[in-house]
Amino acid sequence: MSHSLTQKLILSEKMMTAGIERVREIRRLRTRRKKTAMIVARVKKGTMDKAEAIRKLRKLTPGANVIIEREGWE
Numbered sequence: 001m002s003h004s005l006t007q008k009l010i011l012s013e014k015m016m017t018a019g020i021e022r023v024r025e026i027r028r029l030r031t032r033r034k035k036t037a038m039i040v041a042r043v044k045k046g047t048m049d050k051a052e053a054i055r056k057l058r059k060l061t062p063g064a065n066v067i068i069e070r071e072g073w074e
Helices: 003-045 050-060 064-071
Strands: none
Touching: 003 050, 003 064, 050 064
């Protein structure tokens, strides 16, 4: 392999890794949204304590305080 071809392969691997990382990031975001919606729905339905939901939200997402304030739990 020539030197320039090796460099192109290394660059393409880095670009692919960045794309894959973005896909993973989006998947994590969507999963957090689904879980957050499920927790909020359970509290509204009455099958989960607010304190338990707050604990789970804080563990799940860094934006938990915004969700907690929006729902009026604290």
